[in-house]
Amino acid sequence: MINRLRTTNSVILLMGLFLIAIIIAPFIAPFDPNQVNMANRLKPVSLEHFLGTDHLGRDVFSRILAGAQTTVGTSFLVLAISLLLGVPIGLVSGYIGGRLDRILMRVVDAFMAFPDYIAAIILSGLLGPGIFNLIFAIVMVKWVGYARLARSTVLTEKQKDYILIAKVNGVGSMNILRRHMIPHVLGNVMVLATLDAGKIILMIASLSYIGLGAQPPTPEWGAMLNEAKAFFYNAPHLMLIPGLAIMVIVLIFNLFGDYLRDYYDVKNQNGGR
Incomplete structure (x- = not known):
């Protein structure tokens, strides 16, 4: 129990430190x-350039910090839009049911017929390169998971006494959704969103x-990998x-997602006793 608590505190601390570093990145970056x-x-790595410089002489440490804002910040934006789109659709679909539910779920099934990565690549290829097209493409393949999760939770809860x-x-229906359905949905959605954050970053x-x-020249971790592949042997x-950086942040989000899953499982078990 003590070891588990220490692990949990370490994960939360790492998450907090990383998010703080992302927020203050422009202020602690030594170079443009x-x-x-x-x-x-x-x-190479030196006291002046902590992580060396790239093929254009740009400071890698500064670009990693700026890239964190681009990569992780974009993932948060994708998550937020996916939640705002998927959760209300799932709530309404599950609560109202009937023909509306069948229509919405057929739309969800159509989006879920293809793997996330394949669908995102196809949409991005059709729309063209660019960060906004990338956001749109990923949102289109991610909102359906939250809609289905919210719907399944509502279907379970609305049958209870x-x-x-x-x-x-x-x-009224709006009060039932707001006071009873949304609190039950939020826990499951938060767990999925935290676990999904790592996948979205990847x-x-x-x-x-x-x-x-x-x-x-936008500093983004994946784009930095692409630019650096030609210099792998020399640098x-x-x-x-x-x-x-990608591996560490994905690991942190996965660990935090596991913590939330265990927390809400215990909470639900205690609530059911």
């Missing part, structure tokens, strides 16, 4: 992330790596550093 200086190209009693007492980095996401740190 887009400043080109060909006299300093491919410099307290919902039936609320209806008999004349409580998707953003992957699409940027193949040229469908952020475009140079391997240019690929290793953004690769490690």
